[in-house]
Amino acid sequence: MIAISGLTKRYRDVLAVDDLSLDVPSGSVCGLLGRNGAGKTTTFKCLLGFAQAESGSIRFDGAPLTPQTFAKLGYVPERPALYTWLRVSDHLELVRRTQPAYDAAYAKELLATFRLDGRKKAGRLSKGQQTALALIVALSTHPSILLLDEPASGLDPVMQRVVLDLLIEAASNGAAILLSSHQIGQIDRAADRVAIMRDGKVVVSGELDALRESSRVVEATFAGAVPDLGEMASTMKVEQIGTNVRIHANGRADSVAARCGALGAVGVRVLDRSLEDIFLEAVDDGGNR
Amino acid sequence: MYYVELLRARRVLMWYTIIVFGIIAIVALSTMGQHGSLGAADTIPLSDIFLGCAFGGYVVATIVSTSLVSESATVPITWTRPVSRERIAWSFIAVDVATILAGYLVMIAAVLLCIAVIGLSGYLRAGAATWELLLLGFGSAVLWYALTLAASSRLGGHGVRVATLSWLVFLVIGSVWGAPVPAPIHALLTALNYLNPIAYLGGISGATHTHTGGHPIVLSQTPRTLLAWALAAVAAFVAVRLWSTKEA
Numbered sequence: 001m002i003a004i005s006g007l008t009k010r011y012r013d014v015l016a017v018d019d020l021s022l023d024v025p026s027g028s029v030c031g032l033l034g035r036n037g038a039g040k041t042t043t044f045k046c047l048l049g050f051a052q053a054e055s056g057s058i059r060f061d062g063a064p065l066t067p068q069t070f071a072k073l074g075y076v077p078e079r080p081a082l083y084t085w086l087r088v089s090d091h092l093e094l095v096r097r098t099q100p101a102y103d104a105a106y107a108k109e110l111l112a113t114f115r116l117d118g119r120k121k122a123g124r125l126s127k128g129q130q131t132a133l134a135l136i137v138a139l140s141t142h143p144s145i146l147l148l149d150e151p152a153s154g155l156d157p158v159m160q161r162v163v164l165d166l167l168i169e170a171a172s173n174g175a176a177i178l179l180s181s182h183q184i185g186q187i188d189r190a191a192d193r194v195a196i197m198r199d200g201k202v203v204v205s206g207e208l209d210a211l212r213e214s215s216r217v218v219e220a221t222f223a224g225a226v227p228d229l230g231e232m233a234s235t236m237k238v239e240q241i242g243t244n245v246r247i248h249a250n251g252r253a254d255s256v257a258a259r260c261g262a263l264g265a266v267g268v269r270v271l272d273r274s275l276e277d278i279f280l281e282a283v284d285d286g287g288n289r
Numbered sequence: 290m291y292y293v294e295l296l297r298a299r300r301v302l303m304w305y306t307i308i309v310f311g312i313i314a315i316v317a318l319s320t321m322g323q324h325g326s327l328g329a330a331d332t333i334p335l336s337d338i339f340l341g342c343a344f345g346g347y348v349v350a351t352i353v354s355t356s357l358v359s360e361s362a363t364v365p366i367t368w369t370r371p372v373s374r375e376r377i378a379w380s381f382i383a384v385d386v387a388t389i390l391a392g393y394l395v396m397i398a399a400v401l402l403c404i405a406v407i408g409l410s411g412y413l414r415a416g417a418a419t420w421e422l423l424l425l426g427f428g429s430a431v432l433w434y435a436l437t438l439a440a441s442s443r444l445g446g447h448g449v450r451v452a453t454l455s456w457l458v459f460l461v462i463g464s465v466w467g468a469p470v471p472a473p474i475h476a477l478l479t480a481l482n483y484l485n486p487i488a489y490l491g492g493i494s495g496a497t498h499t500h501t502g503g504h505p506i507v508l509s510q511t512p513r514t515l516l517a518w519a520l521a522a523v524a525a526f527v528a529v530r531l532w533s534t535k536e537a
Contacts, residue, residue, distance in 0.1 A: 050364060050537035071371035081365040083293060090296065091366075097292050098370040137366065 001026050002047070002145060002176050007056035009039075009046050009200075016042040018200035020056070024176045024193070026144070029167055031187030031208075032180040034197035035283050040180045041078055043197075044149050047178075048075060060145055069145075071100060074138030078149040078180075080130035084123030088116055091137055099141045107140035113162060127154035135163060139170070146170060146177040152186060164190040188275045196282040204282040208275065214251035215278050219244065220260035221267040229263070232256060290370055291380035294356055298388040301352050306395050309345065313399045317406040332414040338400055339422040340490045345396025346389050346430025347486065351455060353385040354437035355448030357532045362446070364537040374533035382438070382525055389430050393423075421510060425489060428517035433459070433486040435524035442532040463487045466505050479505045489517045 002024040009017040017039045024030040034040050045051035047058055049065050060069050082091065088111070096102045111118060114132035116125070122133060131154045138146065146167070152160040160183075167190050171177050181187055187194060188208075195205040204211065222243045229238060229245070236256070237248040249256040253270045260268050357378060360367045368374060404410055433455065441451040462485045466478045482488040482505035492504025493513075506513055 045537065048365075048369065050368065052536060067373045068371050070369045073369065075365055075369050077365040081363045083363055083366075085300075086293070086296065094290075094292050094366070098290060098372065100371075134365075 001059075001061055002030075002178055003057075003059045003062075004043075004047070005057045007043065007046055007058065008054045009042050009051060010054050011042075015200050017046065017053075020197075020200070020202055022195050022202060022205060024178050026061075026174050026176045027171055028193060029171045029177040029179055029191045031191035031194040032178055032197065033182075033184065033187060033194060033279050033282075034180075038197040038283070039200040040197055041149055042200075044075075044077075044147055044178075044180070047147055071141075072143055073145045073147065074141060074143035075146075076131075076134045076138045076148045076151040078153070080127070080134040082122040082130055082133060085121060087119055087121050088125070088133055089118035091122065091133060092118070092140065095137055095140055101141040101143075103140055103142060106142070107136060110136045110139060114159065128156060128159065131155055132159065135166075139166060142170075142173070144175050146175055146179075148177065148179045150181055151179065152181065152183070160186065184274075184276045184279055194275065194278075196279055198283050204278065211278055212272060212275075213253075215273045215281075216249055216251075216253035217271045217273060218247045218249050218253055218256045218260060219269045219271055220247070220257075220263075220265040222264060223266045227263045230259075232259065290367065290372060290377040291384050293367075294381045294384040297356065297359075298353065298384050301349065302388060302391055302395070305345075305349060305352075305392055309395055309399045313403045313406075316403050320407050331412065333404065333409060333412045334419075335413055335415040336419045336422050338397060338413075339419065339426050340493070342393060342396040342400055343426035343429055343486075343490055345399075346393035346427060347433050349392030350389050350430045350434035351437065351452045353388050354434045354452050354455075355441065356381050356385055357438060357528065358441040358444050358446065358448030358451070361444070361537065368537065375529055378529040378532050382529070385434060385438075386431055389434055390427055393427050393430060418510060421514065422493075425493075425510060425514040425517065428514055428521065429486040429489040432489070432517045432521040432524070435521040435528065436484060436486070439524045439528040439531065442528040443535050445537075459485050459487050463491075467503075482506060483516070484520065486517070489513050 002022075004020055004022045007017055007020040008015070020039070020043060022030070032040050032043070042051060046053045047065075058065060060073065063069070086094075092104075092107050095107070096104065114129070114136065116129060116132055116136070122130060125133060131151065135151060138148075148167070151167075152163045155163060164186055167177055167179065171192075179187065179191060191208060193205070193207045194211065195202045197203065222245070224243065226240060226243060226245055229247070232238065232247055236250055239246040245260075247256055247260070249270075257268045257270050360381075367377060370377065401410075401413075404413065437452050437455045440455070441448045444451070462478065462481050466475075466482055466488075470478070488504070488506050492506060493510055508516065
């Protein structure tokens with residue numbers, strides 16, 4: 001389990017991460033979303049000890065980060081950081097020598113899955129192949145904690161699907177996975193919970209199904225003028241265009257729909273919202289950027 | 290983690306040895322058929338060879354001194370091993386020091402081979418403390434390495450620039466010491482030369498191994514050897530501390 005509480009990181013006068021709290025239970029994939037500069041990579045750096053947090057606590061399976069944590073932690077950075085002058089097989093040899101849990105058979109299987117030639121130098125691999133090698137390095141020890149910063153960038157759609165399947169499999173085997181991606185479809189497919197960051201803060205977080213449920217929208221059409229919506233107008237976000245209203249129902253879609261019907265709506269629809277809708281609404285800053 | 294540094298060192302030593310012996314081969318070929326001779330009383334002091342061959346150690350020291358800063362690009366691998374950063378750094382340093390020793394010995398072997406090819410082996414002479422000079426030559430190369438390592442360890446890159454700059458700095462500090470400058474500047478240059486690996490090799494009599502005067506380091510052979518190694522150790526500690534506590 002990954003438990004982050006009150007994490008704050010400042011670079012000079014820039015507050016990169018602001019009082020971030022997040023739990024990723026074992027067996028769960030948490031998608032970390034946010035625009036560029038939202039603080040996702042800095043969060044990863046703080047988690048890994050690459051950057052010193054100003055305040056807050058980070059615990060892996062209840063314990064703070066120590067060198068021994070890395071025996072059960074796998075990390076894939078945003079940009080593959082490989083020894084370009086070393087061969088693929090040298091990278092795996094390095095993992096074998098330093099990670100007690102290295103599974104050579106599994107690494108070989110992954111090499112075949114990603115169609116990587118062990119004799120090739122890392123510097124001669126394509127970006128997608130480098131990402132694949134970084135994934136193999138991270139996954140070949142069956143880590144119980146996985147931190148993945150854009151793990152599928154540069155991979156073709158087939159390989160992206162393979163990566164997501166591997167992550168889902170790892171989570172089903174009990175791994176706690178924190179996955180950052182700009183490709184919302186990937187998060188939608190692999191994650192069971194999400195955290196959306198804006199300006200260093202987590203502005204939305206929770207289980208994906210619950211978020212979807214709570215973000216359903218009721219669309220009602222009235223024959224004439226829209227009647228007084230009562231407490232709905234004051235407690236929920238309401239958009240009105242002519243005789244149509246869209247009410248963001250905050251998890252009460254069914255009761256809001258019934259209320260609209262009672263107010264004389266001639267048509268009422270309950271709309272499910274995609275993760276993309278949820279994301280866009282969460283990061284909407286009124287066009288300030 | 291030393292595995293990566295072993296591979297790096299192997300590559301450095303391979304190219305270094307090829308180049309050194311390539312040069313020796315050229316020298317040997319150019320003198321083929323000529324039999325060298327010196328005057329009856331003349332000898333070739335082994336001590337001078339040991340001190341001069343420190344140059345080879347400096348070359349290798351310069352190259353491997355970028356080892357820690359080179360790891361900045363691969364921190365996601367280097368710092369995610371279940372080993373403390375300090376231990377990683379010390380394992381790199383251990384491999385690098387062994388590489389410097391190998392580079393130093395390769396240079397000595399190459400020069401001795403060249404002397405043998407020219408036919409001057411019979412003129413080689415070793416004094417009582419000659420072998421101790423190996424420690425001084427090696428120590429000064431390790432001092433070069435450790436100082437450059439410390440200077441670059443906090444950086445996120447540009448290790449090669451720092452290593453290249455080290456030659457300029459050490460050569461300039463050493464060469465301007467004798468210039469006619471005001472006393473305070475002369476004192477400053479003298480102090481700086483105690484951090485100049487090249488200065489440790491000058492001003493020693495090949496015969497007596499005592500300080501000969503007219504040189505910034507006024508120590509005889511044993512104390513200056515100890516001082517070079519002590520400063521190298523301090524610089525290495527500083528490098529490890531800076532590298533292991535930096536932010537990536």
